[in-house]
Structure formats: C-alpha cells, structure tokens
Amino acid sequence: MKKVVIVGGGFGGLGVARRLANQPVAVTLIDRSNHHLFQPLLYQVALAGLSPADIAVPIRSVLRHARNLQVLMGEVARIDRPTKSILLRDGSTLDYDYLVLAPGAQSGWFGHPEWAKFAFGLKNLDDALQIRSRVLLDFEAAERENDPLRRRQLLTFVIVGAGPTGVELAGSLAELSRTLLAKDFRQVAPSEPRVLLIEAGDRVLAAFDPVLSAAALASLRQLGVEVFLETRVETIDDKGVSVGGQRIPSRTVIWAAGVAASPLLRSLNLPLDPQGRIAVGPDLRVPQAPEIFVLGDAAHCEQDGALLPGLGAVAMQQAPLVGANLMALVIGQPTQPFRYRDKGAMATIGRSRAVAQFRKLRMTGLSAWLAWLAVHLLLLVGWGNRTLVFVQWCWQYLAFRSGARLITGSGVAQRGPVALEGRAAQAIADELAPGDQGPTV
C-alpha cells in the first residue's frame, strides 16, 4: 500500500485526509498541535467571546473512524526529497510515496522580524489566549493607575492591517472595551479605551467591493474605531508604535498585516515566491517534484493569470481535488486541474454589523451579519461545537455578557509573544523528545 504523509491539519490537510479516508493508501497526518482550528473565529477567542473548545476539535477525533488514517502530533524539521522522507524534530523519520504539504502560513513582518517581539500575531489558540490575557490585564492595570499618560498607553490598542482579520479584531475590541469591559471596570470610562486600525492601503477590506469597504469603514467609525488609511507603521517597540512620524504609546499591538508561508518549504530546495510559497501546477503538484502536492497558504496557485488569495475557502476547495488526484496517481489515471469558484466573502464588524458579497449581491448591516452567522456556524467542524457555539452566541447576544473573560497563565508568562511561542514550541518538542536537542527549520 502506498504511503502518504500529510503535513498540516488545517482546512487543507484535514480536507485531504478526509478525502483519503478508507481508500487503499496508508495515510499519516502530522500537525504541531493536537487540534484542527476553525481559524475564521479565532479573533473571538482573542476577544473573550468564545472559548478555545468552541472553535477547535482534536484532529484524532475527526479522523478516528477511518482505519487507514493515522495522526501524529509532531513538528516537521525538514523534507528530504532524494530519500522521499521527512525528518521530525524528535529525530524520527517517516517515508512517503506521496507527500501533501499544507503547513499554512505564519505572520509576515515585511522585513522587520524584530517587531514579532512586541506585536501579537493571531495564528493559533495560544496567540489568541495571549491577546485575551493581555487586553484584560491592561484593563486591570488601568483600573488602579492614576498617571494619565500611563493610563492612555494601557488603554490604547493598535491593530495593524485592515484585512478581514484586522477589521473583525478592531470592531470586536471596540465593542468589548467600550461596553462590556467599561461596565466591569469602575475607574475606566467608556470613552477612555482607544482602538486604532492602521492600514497602508487606501481602504479597509481591499479584497472586497469598494462599496462594502466604505460601509465597513462607516461601521468601524460608528463603533469608535479610529481608522488610519494610507498610513504605514514605521516602528514597533515595547512602548508603542510610530506611524507617519507620529508616536502612539500603546502596550498592546496586534499584527494582522502580512503573512508568510511556512519556513518548512525552504527545505525542498526549490524556488519560492516572495511570500515563501511554492508554485504548483494545475493539478496542485510541484512540477519539479511530481510526488508532492502543495495546497492552501503554502501554495502559489495561479488561475487565469491571477494568484489565488490566501483564504480558507481556497484550501477547502483544493483539498478534495488533491485527494482525488493522489488516488488517480496511485491507480495510474490522469490527474484533473484545479478550478477555484469564488463563492463570496464576508467580514463581521462587531455585533450585528457585517459586509458580505456573493457574486453580484452586496449586503451590509444586520442582514449581512445574519448571513455571516449562518455560514460560519454551518462551516464549523463537528456537531457538538456547532450546537454549543450557537447556544453561546444566542446567550451572549441576548444578555450582552461574556463568560470567557478569563485570564489564564498561558497568556501572561512572558512579555512579548515571540518569547512564549519559542518557549512553548520548544517545550512541546522537548516533551515529545526529551533526548533530542537538534535544530529545527
């Protein structure tokens, strides 16, 4: 039986594994974490609206029913194409006949890796819990701070990048800080917390119709978000950010501006695009290594001369085709080309406001928000989660209170997000392989 290794348990990797369930191949899926994450709702965990368990599900549970699928929690150090094997960080190796790479993306810092020490990314549950703890601790500290300058620094939240993640973060953070938290904290006036959204382009949600960008901008401003367009971040440090020559004191900066593909791809020794992605052919294989498929944020995939965007929807559509093409190779049939169908896009801006586009249709306000709610609930993996999130949201919506505003240790055991990421990643690896201290990619 042919051996298939899938790297990554996101929308892409998990989708391929599901397509290969009960097929005559032996599949191993590897992921650094033990759970699949519904990333579109990650900002809700960061802003204390949802619990981690509401948007994540153990990969093993999702795949438990197919006996040809095996799940490993581990970190891939590198890929060795000549021997068709991958090396894990714990020193063990896995051979493959076919390799599926869906490692996703990480925050890209536009040539300023040092900013990662001071700004929070938002890529996984630990990131989200860190942001949550930081925001809540900022309020706790402001509650007993008398110095006005220091108060201002504590209660100024800067979000860099006005794509869907940045817009959703800014809207929710404005709502959280100016309503819910302002009610909980006696010494913080509702007008005191500031949420700044910094965007280098000339509109928010640049991938959307300009009409919707304008509607989103209006909604953000209604919620009290200060939006700066055509503004570039010049520096980020532990005291705040500089933009357009102006200094903004802030302890909490969230980075939603750029992404870069997983550094793992470098070990393929093949040319990468500027974002670190690898170009794939129409059937989603790497032309120079036809036993390797790449999909999702790691793939540079063009269609009609244009690059496909780094959206979960693209990975979700690529996954079944990768599975089908892989099985075609196994039985000696020709592969099929991938064709992305744009089913629309949506972004929510706080409670009951959203923008959405489906083909020719443009929606804003409450109707868009209800559509957004319905689509996201339907997409959530796992029935249990879906019911629970629905109950939780209904409850929150009616009662306007949030039970998830908990500060736990994970979020505060460090000053900068990178320090923790490194430590936590290192510790996971150590846990799994106490003897190995080798380098990782």
Place this chain on the structure above:
Amino acid sequence: MKKVVIVGGGFGGLGVARRLANQPVAVTLIDRSNHHLFQPLLYQVALAGLSPADIAVPIRSVLRHARNLQVLMGEVARIDRPTKSILLRDGSTLDYDYLVLAPGAQSGWFGHPEWAKFAFGLKNLDDALQIRSRVLLDFEAAERENDPLRRRQLLTFVIVGAGPTGVELAGSLAELSRTLLAKDFRQVAPSEPRVLLIEAGDRVLAAFDPVLSAAALASLRQLGVEVFLETRVETIDDKGVSVGGQRIPSRTVIWAAGVAASPLLRSLNLPLDPQGRIAVGPDLRVPQAPEIFVLGDAAHCEQDGALLPGLGAVAMQQAPLVGANLMALVIGQPTQPFRYRDKGAMATIGRSRAVAQFRKLRMTGLSAWLAWLAVHLLLLVGWGNRTLVFVQWCWQYLAFRSGARLITGSGVAQRGPVALEGRAAQAIADELAPGDQGPTV
C-alpha cells in the same frame, strides 16, 4: 464610610462581598486571578470534560451591580496589623477598618516541598490546564513509543490521596483514558493506560459513611482504577513514585492528598494551627484582632469541640454571617455566633456513578449521580454558565465525546508544575507592576 478589604474571591470572599452589596461600607475585594472558580468541578477541566469558561466567571461581572464594591486583581504580600493596612506585591497599600481573610488553601506536601516540582496540584485553572495538557501529551508520546517500559511509564497515572478530589480525578481519568482516548489513539489499547489511586488511610472518602466508601471503592475498581489503601508515598521524582518499597514508573503524578492554608496568614504574627490556619472565635473574628474576620479554608473553626472540614459548603455558610457580623460591628450591634449545618456530601466517580449522603439518607449509583448533577448545576454561579454546562454535559453524555481535549501552550511550557506556577505568578505580578521586584510572602 468604613473601609472593608476582602482578600480572596472564592466561595468565602465572594459570598461576603455579595452580602455587603449596597450596604453603607466601602468594600475592596482583592484576588490574584480575575475570576471566581467553581472549584468542585475543576477536575473536569483537568480531564478535558469542561472548558475553563464553564466553571469560572469574572469577579467583576458578578459584583458589577453594587457601586460600593470594588474589585482589584493583585497579590497581597502581607498584612500590617498595627497600621491596619495591607501591602500589595506591586508596592501599593490599602487601609482597612475591617479585614476579611478568605485566601483559601494550597497544596500541602507533608513536609516534602520538593515533591511540588514533580507532582501536579489542582487548585486553579492553570493547574487544571497543565494536567490536561500533560495527560494528552502522554498519550501523544505513547502513540509513537515502541519501548514497552517507556510506554508503561507514559501511560501510568498516579493520584495521591483518596478524598473527594482524588476519587473524582481517578474515576474520570480511568474513563477518559480507557474509553475516549483509547478510541482516538490507534497504538494504545484500552487496557494499557493505568490509573493508580494511593491512599494512606484504610478507605477512600474517609469523611463519608463507611458504606459509601465501600461503594465508591467498588465503583472505582469497576472502572479499572487500581486502589492502594494504607499505602504511603515515600518519594516522588521525575521518573515516578515509590510506595511501600515498590517503584512505580510514571510521568504524571497528581497530588490530592493534603492542603495547607495560605502563607499570607503568617504575616498576622499570630499562632497558627499545624495546617497554617488561624483560630477564629464563634463570630468568626480573630480573638486577638477583633477587626479581622477569617473564613473558609484559612479558618480553624471549631464547633461542638470538633474542627469544621475544609469544604466549600462551610465557606458558603460562613460568608453571609461574616457579612452580617461586620455590619453589626459597624452599627454597634452584637455579633452572632456561626453554626454550621451539615447538608450532606457527595462525590462522583466517573459517568453515572456517585455516592451521596444527606442526613440519614445514603445513595449510590445512578440516583446519587443524578442528585450530584442537579446540586452542582444549581450551585454554579451565573446563569449563562449553568445553561451552557448543562447543554455541554447532556451532549457529552449522549454522544460520549469530548470537545475540550485541546493542548494549549500554558500546560506544556515547563517540566514541573512549580516552575510554571512561579513563572506565571511572577509574570502576572510583573505585568501589573513592572517597576517592583520586591519579595512576596
């Protein structure tokens, strides 16, 4: 207006604050964390049955409606009786006219503080998340471990102490590891994980009727828990435990054997009992310092010549009386003595088994479990939580799956629990007071 400071936001402290809501006193409640915890269900978070938000609620949210109550997140370094003030770890001080101490308890190590490096306590959400991550990581490591000795070490879980916490942990862990997790992990046979419960006394649940102890023991054994009675732990290290001259290799040891009162009480410079508690008079004041009330696990409170047990129920009953007595002092009325009414006790042993005693009534099995479920749901603070937990439990019970089996960074960023506790606590303090590096009690 008289100034009241309450230390601790558990059943005791929060209960006093609620009783003082809208009374003519200025109340400040201080807690190290930002949430009140429903501790009786903490083991469910540790064993991935519930999410932190299901059993915790921000203290600020609970107390937001009474304008005379103020909440501070902070750590009390010491109490200065001569000046009637408390010193916080960040260097600030708070004056009081009346002081209410409800700081709770921590794990007590029977003269072996070094064991804290190797065994997990279970006192707060961080402890619970660490245990959860450790258990899940043990399974992940076992899944790819071929060495039988090492597998055995990974899959042997030792719980020390067979009081309610130890029994509930052991029962749930046996269920989790031999059913749910064994289904998720391909290389782990249901018979492989071992759960050992070590108890120095001659029966489990020593505070219960012997008939119920016997029933609980039978239930535990049915679930596959190996119970060792009249057995003392001799050593705990990073490779396992020694009991009765026998060596048990295990990576995961959970300590449910002893508690010690908060070290904060030492700064009162008053005699303490061997567990570090302070003796209180009938009206729950400290005889030597009549402006100080002590309740809950920190109080050595005798009734009819016997010491009251360290139960949430005791603190819950003490709280309203402390509040009433405090107001009596304010208006110059006499205080009332405390009288504990034993309303019964219950412990659950996995899914659908429990033991319960109410006055003359003794219950076991499913009926006890249903009673346990009802009582615990009714006791949960906050309506939102209650509904959610109920939905989640029903779902879990019917579907026998667990959506909370997530490994997040908090639990794995260290080897031993103490290292993290120290780091996390330090980091919280640093966050709140970057300038202060002074010692804490």
